[in-house]
């Protein structure tokens with residue numbers, strides 16, 4: 233099982249720092265990282281990631297420059313590009329595929345694209361090897377969860393984690409460091425969702441302390457650490473240092 | 484496979500609209516659509532809405548002839564649809580009240596809203612006070628400063644006004660924050676969106692609750708003038724008063740015009756004219772004409788009126804425009820101020836800055852040969868007094 237799925241904001245602390253961050257993540261044995269494409273209107277993000285996106289945009293981390301900075305990078309875990317739809321739509325599927333080809337991006341997590349809203353765009357990207365990560369929220373009924381998993385199908389056991397996992401949103405609301413997240417509801421939720429498919433689950437939104445991360449792993453899922461990590465990296469901490477205690481189980 | 488909505492969720496030949504919402508909000512949006520559909524079939528809901536529109540809002544609003552202004556401009560006749568005379572002073576109350584009743588019917592007693600000019604916030608706060616619902620309104624800090632009387636009004640009605648500091652501190656940022664708040668509380672709260680935008684079913688919901696404007700106006704002008712006008716015109720922010728007035732006239736042989744904010748210049752960031760400056764894009768859950776930069780980031784906008792500076796045009800209105808059923812024009816800040824001054828002096832009516840953008844077009848329409856015009860006066864100008872004072876040297 234993949235022990236942790238870290239989230240990084242492209243361009244924060246800087247685009248220049250990105251290759252080293254990815255290399256460090258690989259050295260830590262991580263199979264995948266989520267990389268946020270900074271957006272002007274991040275409606276699913278809390279204050280920490282909003283601020284990080286804002287800083288990144290101020291520093292010139294446009295979608296084009298982010299993708300160019302990933303070009304040729306191989307010393308990296310698989311990258312899941314976490315983004316809002318509009319910047320991708322403006323590039324168009326053909327240009328996007330061309331830009332993604334020489335990068336470690338293996339999947340797209342498009343926060344504001346439910347299945348069925350841009351079928352042609354989604355199918356073209358999936359065919360080119362960039363499937364959309366299925367998102368399952370606390371409001372998603374089990375019936376709808378089955379439908380989402382079918383519409384964004386598992387490419388199969390042979391495919392990497394980045395292309396197989398479903399993202400379980402741990403709580404209502406937006407991304408952010410959730411102080412004192414009650415783990416009981418998410419435990420029950422993961423227990424309900426695991427039997428729906430044979431694909432790995434990642435759980436995110438509001439996780440940061442080693443104890444919650446351990447609890448998610450014990451459920452058989454991969455915890456996502458986002459806002460807390462982005463904050464620490466922005467404050468000058470290194471990735472290895474920030475993740476060391478979070479990769480070991482806190483028993 | 485589609486998401487499972489049953490009402491049409493796309494508009495026009497370019498399939499604008501849709502439901503580009505984060506997964507957390509998809510089920511609440513499906514539930515909202517179902518509740519909306521069943522409410523429209525429920526005589527008790529419709530009767531309560533009708534009663535409240537009559538006795539609380541003050542509908543039907545008058546259709547006022549403006550003969551002195553018409554004569555000045557060389558028009559044969561000018562009629563004003565007086566949404567400024569509704570309780571709380573703008574068309575926004577039609578939608579806010581109907582959605583508040585819907586929320587109550589859904590068992591949701593917490594209301595979230597965004598506001599730009601503050602009119603939608605005031606209307607929602609009033610409706611919530613009237614129906615015993617709690618109300619939180621998100622408002623950009625720039626708008627809080629320029630529409631201060633409305634902030635005070637919302638607070639008097641018991642609403643909590645949450646300042647939004649991000650970005651330009653205007654309507655777009657307020658919608659961002661309201662959507663975030665709704666995602667966190669969607670199990671108990673209803674989000675009353677104030678214009679015909681956002682993810683399906685909001686554009687349809689808002690437009691449905693606003694067409695009372697055009698339905699009344701059409702009957703009134705037929706009765707008062709004995710004929711339809713040659714032109715029907717309204718201002719367009721997100722598009723709710725525009726659709727509300729224009730949609731009931733779609734089958735008629737006349738000119739339908741929506742007026743966008745021309746701001747103070749032609750460059751990106753200086754106006755909110757989405758038709759000329761915008762490209763197809765997705766913002767706040769729908770696909771439509773959007774002012775954006777080369778990277779797909781939403782562009783800054785500018786307008787003297789807080790209600791017209793939204794960077795996207797509501798999807799149904801954008802579709803009607805692209806498909807040639809509604810014409811779009813723009814009026815600059817200065818032209819809007821002149822339009823307001825003319826109405827004040829000729830007819831003794833103080834229009835909202837938003838509505839003044841429609842008034843600004845009258846001389847041009849007269850010059851083009853229009854004889855009879857019906858204009859949507861979407862709101863009153865009390866909230867804009869400080870702007871009128873400082874810009875008119877009063």
Ligand SMILES: Cc1ncc(COP(=O)(O)O)c(C=O)c1O
Pocket residue numbers: 573574575599600601602603677678679718719720721722723724725789790791835837838861862863
């Ligand atoms: C008086 C008035 N008119 C018009 C508008 C623009 O909104 P819409 O285009 O949805 O009617 C507003 C918005 O705040 C308003 O307050």
